[in-house]
Amino acid sequence: MGAPAYGALLLLLLAAAATAAPTEQPTLPTTPFSSTGGGGGNNTSTGVNSNSVLVALLDSHYTELAELVEKALLLQALEDAVGRGNVTIFAPRNEALERDLDPEFRRFLLEPRNLKSLQRLLLFHVLPARLHASSPSSWPASHPTLSGEHVDLAGGEVTGSPMRVGSAAVTRPDAVVRPDGVIHGIERLLVPRSVQEDFNRRRSLAAISAVLPTGAxxxxxxxxxxxxxxPPVPPGAxxxxxxxxxxxxxxxxAPAPAPGPGSGKHHFDGHSQVKDFIQTLLLYGGYNELADILVNLTSLATEMGRLVSEGYVLTVLAPNDEAMARLTTDQLSEPGSPENILYYHMIPEYQTEESMYNAVRRFGKVRYDTLRLPHKVTAREADGSVKLGHGEGSAYLFDPDIYTDGRISVQGIDAVLFPPQDTATGSGSSGASPAAPARKAPAVTAHSKSKLRRGQ
Structure with missing residues (x-):
């Protein structure tokens, strides 16, 4: 009885192992990307298959499109789409994105505030289905894209002309074929109607803001x-x-509000504009301390948004992280010190690097009002740049026009500014003695373009 029972138990174990093995093996080859959404960054590092269509896109001739996908933060969204099924990507050639694209439209797409428009434009090139050029007759006349909008398709065998996607011809059909998708090369960028309307609306607002009212x-x-x-004015006019x-x-x-269109109601979304310029500071790099004070340590971001909504314009003199690190604990520990410091760096005028430099060249010394009334900040020309402040507590304007949108202007400086009496009483930013050596202008002056600045 013992031997037959042992043999039956062994056969039962072998049968259970044989039925469990087929359910575990196909999981790796059938899903190139992990479809679970809770993994965050771990999904991209462990779930990516080297034979995926997204890896082929990054290593293909369409590098400009791949860079835009990375800038638009769409890699995770595309991985999730590929994990759910096959996709078809219509990839414009590099020349269409480098030389043929309108420079103004390209600047619009790369502005941080227009991230949603860039994402919609790129997802408009991806279809959640597999369409091969070998069977163009099976292509539908219209197909939904990952952006939610439909794109028109035309197969070559049906129309007797080259295959087309929207207004672009397919120049390299089946350029890349992978188990989870296919890439077709097209001649130009596809622009959905919603993105074109966003661009036209922004361009119209910019043109209107640059034109003086009739008769002014x-x-x-x-x-x-x-x-x-x-002209002669009639009596009583x-x-x-x-x-x-x-x-x-x-x-x-004078620190007076800029006139808004129409009546005295709020016509400007100041809070969105303040949020945009703080996000631009973070993307630009080197101004994280200032952004942290504006958002987390004070309520200045909310107050600035209310001012801009009411029609005021502001120029922010932004000290970089190295300048903020030189502040001592005593300078920040007193109640209201962070607010007083930043109020002295806000000018109730709209000034760009060009306008400030032209003013100091013409007048020699210009005194700007600040929100820390009644203190003013002095600007003068020095070493081919604009030097703000006085004595050893001065700062150079060395990161010009970090953010300019017609209402808020952000100019990067290399030191924290203090009013003259604060420096005299010992709460200045530098704390240097009269024998301290004179400061020189930084290597990056106001006229150099060291890197691309987004947000202008």
Whole structure:
């Protein structure tokens, strides 16, 4: 009885192992990417198959498209799409993205605020289905894309002309074929209607903001005088030159709100603009401490958004991380110190690097109002750049125009500024003695273009 029972148990174990083996083996070859969404970065490192269509796209001749996919943060989304089934990618040639693309439209796509538009444009080139050029008759007339919009398709055998996708011809059909997808080369970039409308809307707003209202007098912003003689005014009519401009004594501009279109209601989304410029600081690099103080340590980001919504314009003098690291504990420990420091770095005017440099070249020294009333910050020309502040507590403008959108301007400086009386009482940023050596302009001046700046 013992031998037959042992043999039956052995056969039962062998049968169980034979039925369990087929369910475990196919999992690796059939799913090139892990379809679980909770893994985050681990999915991309352990679930990617070297024979995947996405790996082929990164190593193919369509490198410009692959770089845009990485900049748009779409790798994980495409991995999830490939994990759910086969895909078809229509890839524009590199020349179409390097030389044939409108430079203004390319700048629009690379601005951080337009990340959603860039993602929709790229996903418009990916179909959640497998379409081979060997059977163009099976291509539908229209097919949904991963962006949610439909793209028109035309097969060569049906129309007697080259295969087309939207307005672009397929120049290299079946350029890359992999088990989980296929890549077709096309002659130009496909632009969905929603992205084109976003671009037209942004371009129209920029054109409108750059045009003076009809009949408005042309006033020199520095002298506060009319550029052209005023026409004769009938008796009882309002003056051509505004009262403030007529009484303004110097080149400074009063911290008055910029006029908004129409009535006095809020016409500007200041909170979105402040969020955009803080995100640009983080993407630019080297200004994380300032962004942390604006968002986490103070309520200044909210206050700036309210000011911009009400029509005000601001220029932010942004100290870099090295300058913020030189601040001492005593300078930040007193109540309200972070707010007072940053208020002194905010000018209620819209100034670019070009306008500030032209002003100091013309007037020698310009005093700008700050939000830390009544203190002003002094600007002058030094070493071919703009030098702000006074004495050893001064700073050079060395990262010009980090962010400029017509309402908020961000200019990078290499030191933290303090009012003169704060420096005299010992709470200055440098704490240097009168015998300290004179500071020189940084190697990166206001006229050098060291790297691409996104957000302009």
């Amino acid at each position: 007098p042309e006033v020199d912003p520095r002298t506060h005088r009319l550029k052209k003689p005023a 309002p003056p051509v030159l505004p009262i403030w401009d007529a009484m303004a004594p110097g080149p400074s501009i």
